[in-house]
Amino acid sequence: MxxxxxxxxxxxxxxxxxxxxxxxxxxxxxxxxxxxxxxxxxxxxxxxxxxxxxxxxxHADKDSDEYRQRRERNNLAVKKSRMRSKQKAMDTQQRVNELKEENERLEAKIKLLSKELSVLKDLFLEHAHNLADNVQPPADGASPAPNNGSANGQ
Amino acid sequence: MxxxxxxxxxxxxxxxxxxxxxxxxxxxxxxxxxxxxxxxxxxxxxxxxxxxxxxxxxHADKDSDEYRQRRERNNLAVKKSRMRSKQKAMDTQQRVNELKEENERLEAKIKLLSKELSVLKDLFLEHAHNLADNVQPPADGASPAPNNGSANGQ
DNA sequence: TTCTATTGCGCAATCT
DNA sequence: TAGATTGCGCAATAGA
Structure with a gap:
């Protein structure tokens, strides 16, 4: 390297x-x-x-027995090394795929939680209005409860 | 391939x-x-x-001019191909890193949303009780309101 | 068929 | 000293 x-x-x-x-x-x-x-x-x-x-x-003559042995061992080492390298590349690619899936799952969950949160917020606001209405007894001819409300926090 | x-x-x-x-x-x-x-x-x-x-x-003699030209072109193609291959590997690795970060961000967001949801649910229950208490004026010894509720969606 | 792109291989230099 | 890496060129062959 x-x-x-x-x-x-x-x-x-x-x-x-x-x-x-x-x-x-x-x-x-x-x-x-x-x-x-x-x-x-x-x-x-x-x-x-x-x-x-x-x-x-x-190192040695090309005909040398030792030379050939060294070459042979190196050739094996090279093959081994290259195999590992390729395997690693494949693993990395696989990792990418896994992470992508994981991401999708997480995004879906976020979407769900956001929705839940939104609904609860609306409910909460609604109840808050009801509570206020009860505390304030109706008097005159005023409209009883304009319980509307921009209940949207999202 | x-x-x-x-x-x-x-x-x-x-x-x-x-x-x-x-x-x-x-x-x-x-x-x-x-x-x-x-x-x-x-x-x-x-x-x-x-x-x-x-x-x-x-194909041609090793001394052939054409042979050398072909070899040379191939050698270039090989280098090019290998460069691409390495670049691709690096890109993939980079992609992994990016996805990892993205994942962490998403997980953090989920944690936050979950917490918000939890808080809101508690508030909602609390208010529900208050509302019930107000609506049902204390009379007899009967329980004012069956305002219970399985307020748990998760 | 020709030309480029890939791929497995062995070699040698280096690295560890 | 030995195994692991890496750049290189070659040849086969896949692909266009």
């Missing part, structure tokens, strides 16, 4: 650079691999071909 | 299958590449080395 950010040369632009030498050299060149030729043309059967005593540490 | 599902041998389960032959064969073998040797040992500079007149259609 950080390797790229720390060491590798900018190849994000890529194309042009590669293009210029694409035909001349098979490819790979601006990357790492201090002692790593294209890998396809590497190690032409016949000799080291890379000037002996120059490479830091080829 | 679907290639795997249609043609390639089941390696989604992966590991085990691969493992079985991993050591035996150097590498690459159960996959495609009908005419594609390991690629690392392929075309050792000096000769075709793959028995001339055998391959169905190598």
């Amino acid at each position: 950080s390797r790229q950010l720390k060491l590798s040369p900018p190849d994000q632009t890529g194309v042009s650079v590669i293009q210029s030498q694409a035909h001349a050299t098979p490819l790979l060149s601006a990357h790492r691999a201090p002692a790593g030729p294209p890998a396809r043309l590497r190690r032409p059967p016949g000799g080291k071909a890379v000037s002996p005593g120059k490479m830091k540490k080829p | 679907s290639r795997q599902l249609k043609l390639s041998p089941p390696d989604q389960t992966g590991v085990s299958v691969i493992q079985s032959q991993a050591h035996a064969t150097p590498l690459l073998s159960a996959h495609r590449a009908p005419a594609g040797p390991p690629a690392r040992l392929r075309r050792p500079p000096g000769g075709k080395a793959v028995s001339p007149g055998k391959m169905k259609k190598p």
